[in-house]
Structures are given as C-alpha cells and as structure tokens.
Amino acid sequence: MRVRTATRFSDVADVSRETPEAEPAAAVSVFGARIDLARRFTDALISQGEERGLIGPLELPRIWTRHVLNSAVAAPMFTSGSRVGDIGSGAGLPGLVLAIARPDVRWVLIEPMERRVAWLTEQTDELGLDNVEIVRARGEEWAEGAVLDAVTARAVSAFRTLIPITAPLVRNGGELILLKGANAANEITAAQKVIRTFRLTKVRVEPVGEGVIGEPTRVIRAIVR
Numbered sequence: 001m002r003v004r005t006a007t008r009f010s011d012v013a014d015v016s017r018e019t020p021e022a023e024p025a026a027a028v029s030v031f032g033a034r035i036d037l038a039r040r041f042t043d044a045l046i047s048q049g050e051e052r053g054l055i056g057p058l059e060l061p062r063i064w065t066r067h068v069l070n071s072a073v074a075a076p077m078f079t080s081g082s083r084v085g086d087i088g089s090g091a092g093l094p095g096l097v098l099a100i101a102r103p104d105v106r107w108v109l110i111e112p113m114e115r116r117v118a119w120l121t122e123q124t125d126e127l128g129l130d131n132v133e134i135v136r137a138r139g140e141e142w143a144e145g146a147v148l149d150a151v152t153a154r155a156v157s158a159f160r161t162l163i164p165i166t167a168p169l170v171r172n173g174g175e176l177i178l179l180k181g182a183n184a185a186n187e188i189t190a191a192q193k194v195i196r197t198f199r200l201t202k203v204r205v206e207p208v209g210e211g212v213i214g215e216p217t218r219v220i221r222a223i224v225r
Helices: 009-017 026-048 057-072 095-101 114-127 159-169 184-190 192-197
Strands: 083-087 106-110 132-135 148-154 170-180 200-208 217-224
Touching: 026 057, 026 095, 026 114, 057 095, 083 095, 083 159, 095 106, 095 114, 095 132, 114 132, 148 159, 159 170, 159 184, 159 192, 184 192, 184 200, 184 217
Parallel strands: 083 106, 083 148, 106 132, 148 170
Antiparallel strands: 170 217, 200 217
16 A cells, blocks of 8 residues: 655645646647647757756746747747847747747857757757757857848847847848847846947837737847948
8 A cells, every 4th residue: 555645835836836837828829830849849848958957947837938938929020031140049949939930030049058059959950940050159259240130039138238249240220139028128228328339229128929928028129220
C-alpha cells in the first residue's frame, strides 16, 4: 500500500508554479495556419528551456501569454518583404516566434552566446523556417552596416541603452520596433538626449494585443534618419 505524506502548502505552490500553461484559445487566432509550428516551438521551449538556460522554471505557467503570444501580437507591425534584425534573440523571443507568425518577412537573429545560437539553429531547422538567418554576434559587432529595414528586441535593455546598439543597423527611413513593458513611456522620457543624438523621429508607444492577452505588449516605435 502506498503511504501518502501530508503536503505542505509551499510544496503545492512550487508544483503549480512549474506546471506549463495550457494553450490559450487566442493562440489559434494569432498564428492562424501556422499554429502547429507555434505549438512545436512552445513544446520544445517547455521541455528544454529550463535545462538549457533559456527560461526559468517560474516562466512555465505563463509561457504562452507572457512569452509566446506577448511576442506574436507584434507581428502585424512588420512590413511584408522586409529584412528585420532581432537583437539578443536568446530563446527566440521574439525572433523565432515572429518568424513563425510572419513567413513573408526575413528575420536575422543576432545572438552572441554559443548555446543560444545552437538552440536557435536547431529550432530553425526543425521547424523548417526558411525565412531565418542566424548571426553569432553582439549587436555592436554587426558588420553589414545600416541595411536592415527594421530592428526589434525584447527584454534586452532600457530604450536609451538600446538606441546606440540598434539604430546604426537600420537604413534611413527604417524603424525600431522594440517590445517593452508597462514602463515604456518612462523609458522614452529617460532617453530624450539619446533620441536627439541619433535623430530618431515619431518616437511613441503603441500597445498591441489588447483583448487578446491579458496584459498588452507595449511597443516603442521610432523612425531612424
């Protein structure tokens, strides 16, 4: 006979925090015909992400809403046929998620850490994403110059720190499309000097995902001149 011991409340809390979030109904509407690819990527992130140092265990209960959908809802902001860089791609958030959602956009995932580059390469191959190229480098080491149509990043650094890293990669008239949190407007205020130095225009915050995810993604957009 199996003997059960009393379960402490803290043990229940620990287990619940590590239980992966079920796929929200909104995922199908966000990814459409590409939902199976999104599921495969999310399943891989759930099964391997913690072990490979890509996400923490506390992220599993919000893996879809806080990470995958939080990235994917920004997909409509990018122009078809454009070439977009993702600085500090890490686990593929947002780069791989956006590559799944927008196969009509060419994505350049720029990541300096070898183990993360290995993950990005594996996922790109396993998912058959032919619209992705991966560059092992820091954003400051980008060698092609100002050639990208847009640059994105998520959870990398404050806006004032990101501007000198991202703006030099973007062609004249291209965009910064940076995924941020609730403090986005304050980040713009704190970056005024750097905004003027790099001659950014039309700098604003645009929320996306309202009515789709509980907490909308706030995106800082700016034109590079």
